[in-house]
Amino acid sequence: xxxxxxxxxxxxxxxxxxxxxxxxxxxxxxxxxxxxxxxxxxxxxxxxxxxxxxxxxxxxxxxxxxxxxxxxxxxxxxxxxxxxxxxxxxxxxxxxxxxxxxxxxxxxxxxxxxxxxxxxxxxxxxxxxxxxxxxxxxxxxxxxxxxxxxxxxxxxxxxxxxxxxxxxxxxxxxxxxxxxxxxxxxxxxxxxxxxxxxxxxxxxxxxxxxxxxxxxxxxxxxxxxxxxxxxxxxxxxxxxxxxxxxxxxxxxxxxxxxxxxxxxxxxxxxxxxxxxxxxxxxxxxxxxxxxxxxxxxxxxxxxxxxxxxxxxxxxxxxxxxxxxxxxxxxxxxxxxxxxxxxxxxxx
Numbered sequence: 001x002x003x004x005x006x007x008x009x010x011x012x013x014x015x016x017x018x019x020x021x022x023x024x025x026x027x028x029x030x031x032x033x034x035x036x037x038x039x040x041x042x043x044x045x046x047x048x049x050x051x052x053x054x055x056x057x058x059x060x061x062x063x064x065x066x067x068x069x070x071x072x073x074x075x076x077x078x079x080x081x082x083x084x085x086x087x088x089x090x091x092x093x094x095x096x097x098x099x100x101x102x103x104x105x106x107x108x109x110x111x112x113x114x115x116x117x118x119x120x121x122x123x124x125x126x127x128x129x130x131x132x133x134x135x136x137x138x139x140x141x142x143x144x145x146x147x148x149x150x151x152x153x154x155x156x157x158x159x160x161x162x163x164x165x166x167x168x169x170x171x172x173x174x175x176x177x178x179x180x181x182x183x184x185x186x187x188x189x190x191x192x193x194x195x196x197x198x199x200x201x202x203x204x205x206x207x208x209x210x211x212x213x214x215x216x217x218x219x220x221x222x223x224x225x226x227x228x229x230x231x232x233x234x235x236x237x238x239x240x241x242x243x244x245x246x247x248x249x250x251x252x253x254x255x256x257x258x259x260x261x262x263x264x265x266x267x268x269x270x271x272x273x274x275x276x277x278x279x280x281x282x283x284x285x286x287x288x289x290x291x292x293x294x295x296x297x298x299x300x301x302x303x304x305x306x307x308x309x310x311x312x313x314x315x316x317x318x319x320x321x322x323x324x325x326x327x328x329x330x331x332x333x334x335x336x337x338x339x340x341x342x343x344x345x346x347x
Contacts, residue, residue, distance in 0.1 A: 007198070008071045008140040014278045014318050015199070015232070015256060019311035022345045024140075025338055026072035026280075028203070028237070028259075029324030030064045035331065037063035047092045051077050057127035058134050065139055068334050072140045072318075075128055075192065079146030079203055082184055083155055085120030086111045102156045103166075105173050114183040121188050128195030140199075143192030147204030147238070148181050149218045164209055174218065182222050189230060199256055201235040202226070208240030212248070220248045227254040235259070235278070239323060246273060262322025266306050270314055280318040285326050288333040295333055299340045307344055 010024035032038055038060055041050060050056045060076040080098075084090035087110060089099025102108065111117075124143070132141050146154075152174060156167055167174055189200045207219050219238070226234045231254035238245060239261065249258050250273045257278030260269055262285070269279055287298045306314060319341050325334065 007135075008138055011071050011140040011198075011318070014316050017275065017277075017316045019315045021311060022342055023314075023317050023319040024071035025319045025341060026070050026074065026142075027321050027325050027334075028074075029326075030068070030070060030074065030334075031060050031076050032325060033327045034325050034329040034334075035064055035067070037067060047078075047094075051081070051127075052123050054123065054126040054130040058130040061131045062134050065135060067331070068338055070139070070338070072142055073131060073135050074201075075124065075131060075141070075143040075197065077124055077127065077144070079144065079150065080154060081121060081124070082117070082146065082181065082188060083151060085117040086180065086184065087117070088155065096154070098155065098158070101158060102173075102177065105176055108173075108176055108180065111180055114180060114187060117184050118187040118191070121184075121191060124188070125191040125195040128192050128197050132196040141197055142199040142201060142235075143189075143195075143197035144201040144203055145185050145188050145192075147202050147207055147219065147236075148178060148185060148222050149210065150204045150206040151181060151185075152177060152218070153206040164206075168214065178218070178222065182225065185222075186226065186229060189226060189234070193230065193233060199233055199235055200230070201237060201259075204236070204238040207238040208242065208245065210245075212244050215245050216248060219245070220252065223249065223255070224252050227252055232256045232277075235280075237280070250276060257316065257318070259318075259320065260322075266317065267309055267314075270309065270317060274313075274316055278316045278318050280320045282320065282322045283337060285321040285323055285329070288326070288329045288337065290333070292332065292336060295336055296340060299337055300344070303341060303344045 008024060010020060010022060013020045014024050041060060045056060050060050057076045061073050064070060065073050080090055080096050083098060091097050128143055135141060152167060192200050223236060233256060235256045235258060236249050237259035255277050259280035260282050262282050264282055266282060283302055290298060
């Protein structure tokens with residue numbers, strides 16, 4: 001097991017299930033297009049340069065911490081880089097585009113083996129190292145990789161919300177791809193942990209499309225492999241996950257914790273699934289487009305039922321959004337949500 005000293009007290013308490021009043025706060029996509037700091041850098045550098053040049057990746061990750069006071073910073077990168085490392089090519093114009101798609105088992109012969117492909121991901125370790133160097137000492141740092149099923153969908157159909165009939169009906173093909181991809185992701189996780197990430201989140205934007213059996217096969221099983229190698233250093237989030245899927249994830253041994261989207265009640269989720277790891281979420285990110293008066297009301301409506309819980313009942317909660325910060329989200333709304341969260345739980 002790779003060990004790293006956690007930097008943020010609130011985040012450490014959440015990971016260790018220590019009761020506390022004020023929760024740690026971090027948002028998915030907290031560094032990105034909505035933020036003036038990022039847009040300014042984007043005037044000079046491409047998205048690929050911002051991800052692959054460690055000093056620039058660190059600068060992007062630092063920006064929202066300085067601006068909004070997040071407790072946790074996140075490696076600035078992209079979940080599709082493992083596919084590029086496998087030899088699939090990757091450009092952004094402006095969205096991601098692979099040089100070819102996987103349509104048959106024959107296409108898998110075009111991919112590099114994991115032990116060669118990992119060379120194409122070493123920039124992430126350097127980016128984690130550099131980000132840790134520039135962050136305040138009391139801010140935690142986490143990494144992330146894309147979930148294998150989500151990467152499978154991008155590699156084969158080019159997006160995570162398209163027609164998945166090919167994937168779902170070609171089990172041998174997916175298994176063969178997993179035999180290449182999962183070892184690469186294990187190495188990718190290790191690189192980020194070696195660089196100083198305290199936790200690596202698995203982001204799965206496509207897994208919510210799976211039935212319970214295939215969710216177990218293509219999500220729960222590889223996640224179990226990850227947590228066996230890196231106990232209490234792996235977190236998980238699936239967009240549009242069902243309660244049944246969350247129930248499966250919650251049974252994984254040595255999982256650090258998981259996130260839920262805004263369709264889940266945090267008090268009920270803590271009651272039904274709490275006590276084994278952190279639970280992150282889950283203010284509805286679309287509400288951040290409200291004017292300040294309405295937004296403040298919505299924030300209070302969301303937070304007060306959670307505050308009514310005893311600190312023991314809400315231990316492990318990490319305050320966040322249902323998914324990530326959306327493009328064009330007003331920066332004032334981010335400030336307000338963070339300030340109100342800390343204010344409500346300090347009253």
